[in-house]
Amino acid sequence: MVAIEAVNITKIYPNGVVANRNVNVQINVGEIHAIVGENGAGKTTLMKIFFGMEKPTSGEIKVFGKTVHFSSPKDAIKHGIGMVHQHFMLVPSFTVAENVMLGIAPKKGPFAVDFKKMEEIVLDYAKKLNFDVPVCEKVMDLPVGVKQRVEILKALVRGAKILILDEPSSVLTPQEVEELFQLLRKLSKEGITVIFITHKLNEVKQISDRITIMRNGHVVGTYKNQDVSETDIVELMIGRKVEYQIERTPAKPGKIVLEVKNLNYYREDGAHILKNVNFYVRGGEIFAIAGLEGNGQKELVEIITGLREKATGRILLNGVDILNKHPGEIRRLGLAHIPEDRVEVGSALDLSVAENLISDRYYQQPFSGKVIYRPSKVLAFAERMIKMFNIKAKSPSTSVRFLSGGNIQKTIVARETTSNCKIVIASQPTHGIDVASSEFIRKRLLQMRDEGKAVLLISTDLQEVLQISDRVAVLYKGEIVAHFANQNLSETELAHYMLGVKRQSWDYLKEHLT
Numbered sequence: 001m002v003a004i005e006a007v008n009i010t011k012i013y014p015n016g017v018v019a020n021r022n023v024n025v026q027i028n029v030g031e032i033h034a035i036v037g038e039n040g041a042g043k044t045t046l047m048k049i050f051f052g053m054e055k056p057t058s059g060e061i062k063v064f065g066k067t068v069h070f071s072s073p074k075d076a077i078k079h080g081i082g083m084v085h086q087h088f089m090l091v092p093s094f095t096v097a098e099n100v101m102l103g104i105a106p107k108k109g110p111f112a113v114d115f116k117k118m119e120e121i122v123l124d125y126a127k128k129l130n131f132d133v134p135v136c137e138k139v140m141d142l143p144v145g146v147k148q149r150v151e152i153l154k155a156l157v158r159g160a161k162i163l164i165l166d167e168p169s170s171v172l173t174p175q176e177v178e179e180l181f182q183l184l185r186k187l188s189k190e191g192i193t194v195i196f197i198t199h200k201l202n203e204v205k206q207i208s209d210r211i212t213i214m215r216n217g218h219v220v221g222t223y224k225n226q227d228v229s230e231t232d233i234v235e236l237m238i239g240r241k242v243e244y245q246i247e248r249t250p251a252k253p254g255k256i257v258l259e260v261k262n263l264n265y266y267r268e269d270g271a272h273i274l275k276n277v278n279f280y281v282r283g284g285e286i287f288a289i290a291g292l293e294g295n296g297q298k299e300l301v302e303i304i305t306g307l308r309e310k311a312t313g314r315i316l317l318n319g320v321d322i323l324n325k326h327p328g329e330i331r332r333l334g335l336a337h338i339p340e341d342r343v344e345v346g347s348a349l350d351l352s353v354a355e356n357l358i359s360d361r362y363y364q365q366p367f368s369g370k371v372i373y374r375p376s377k378v379l380a381f382a383e384r385m386i387k388m389f390n391i392k393a394k395s396p397s398t399s400v401r402f403l404s405g406g407n408i409q410k411t412i413v414a415r416e417t418t419s420n421c422k423i424v425i426a427s428q429p430t431h432g433i434d435v436a437s438s439e440f441i442r443k444r445l446l447q448m449r450d451e452g453k454a455v456l457l458i459s460t461d462l463q464e465v466l467q468i469s470d471r472v473a474v475l476y477k478g479e480i481v482a483h484f485a486n487q488n489l490s491e492t493e494l495a496h497y498m499l500g501v502k503r504q505s506w507d508y509l510k511e512h513l514t
């Protein structure tokens with residue numbers, strides 16, 4: 001039996017961008033069905049249509065054989081569809097039970113929530129599903145793998161029979177990925193349909209029953225897992241043969257560009273988020289900080305870049321203490337920043353590609369004279385960047401809002417790595433983007449290194465860390481717990497430190513990081 005079906009779905013946005021073109025796909029009850037494609041291939045739009053976040057321009061959706069019309073996600077939920085987004089939709093200050101039952105909590109009276117009964121309901125569901133979740137703990141204090149289980153539990157409590165997972169493994173360790181896959185297999189056996197969207201093709205092969213491949217808004221085909229290899233999938237995704245090989249020559253480190261000394265940061269509620277963090281980054285090397293999401297990486301980057309204040313310690317950029325300085329002042333001292341959140345922090349969605357590319361230098365030559373802005377110079381620069389970084393946009397005047405995630409990210413990378421910086425901080429630079437775009441960005445960071453720039457890479461992607469870094473530190477619960485030269489390192493070894501199973505001695509860390 002077919003759980004959900006797209007029939008000739010076309011989606012055309014008001015600016016003329018065609019996201020889906022006559023898409024047809026059938027997803028069966030109880031199967032794990034992967035949908036893959038480059039950024040901009042149309043898979044995210046299709047999932048938004050399935051979940052009621054977008055309306056198709058034409059075509060129809062069928063759920064368990066019946067044609068449905070969704071006005072909002074609420075309609076999709078009523079029809080048994082749940083979605084776990086790439087960025088979790090949880091309230092950090094609420095408990096697990098409060099998040100799971102948000103909007104459907106049992107009441108004592110007309111206004112009062114029955115918290116005890118709410119916790120009992122969630123605990124009962126968790127036990128039935130063999131979920132190990134602490135129902136009374138606040139979400140902000142949970143590891144990322146547990147937060148994901150809370151999201152899945154939230155969908156299942158609402159009666160989801162079809163579960164859409166968007167990049168579910170992007171912030172998990174190999175051990176947590178395996179636990180997730182065991183859970184998905186269990187749900188599948190119980191008749192839950194799982195739609196799995198990811199750019200990690202090894203995981204597609206590991207978990208899926210069937211695979212739908214999309215390219216340029218079309219469905220190229222749907223295949224049984226055993227009938228296609230990873231190489232076949234990549235070639236079908238991009239329409240040509242490719243070889244993804246990144247050669248990392250030995251680093252030639254120079255002088256220290258960035259030095260972090262005894263950095264401490266306390267959250268507003270008193271939680272000690274960063275604890276005596278020490279490290280340095282030299283010109284001509286990529287220094288990576290690995291760790292599970294929520295272990296202080298976000299705060300660390302925001303403090304270094306001036307986006308967060310009230311930390312203590314010292315941060316030296318070419319010998320100048322930049323702690324608690326304004327972001328603009330820090331940038332002028334030679335720091336570039338590829339932020340984790342490409343939408344909220346990294347770009348201005350309503351401005352054009354050209355305007356985003358010069359947003360840090362619009363007041364400088366050649367884009368501005370003493371009083372006159374020079375559109376022709378801006379246009380020429382933007383056209384050059386679009387070509388150089390292979391940004392897929394109709395024109396430099398296209399609003400960034402209408403680019404795919406991968407092309408927004410390449411726009412940001414183009415701006416930041418052409419800014420005449422001394423160091424670039426790259427925070428999750430390939431998170432949630434396709435294979436080709438990921439490889440392009442990683443090669444660009446290596447190019448920056450080879451040009452003598454310092455690169456600080458913050459990443460939860462262990463493959464990325466091992467592929468391009470020269471040295472690796474691990475951040476766990478706000479502390480640096482390990483440091484390695486990247487020689488014969490394995491994902492498994494790193495994961496032990498990321499999970500807090502192992503840690504190196506303070507004397508060893510002091511010797512190598514200060």
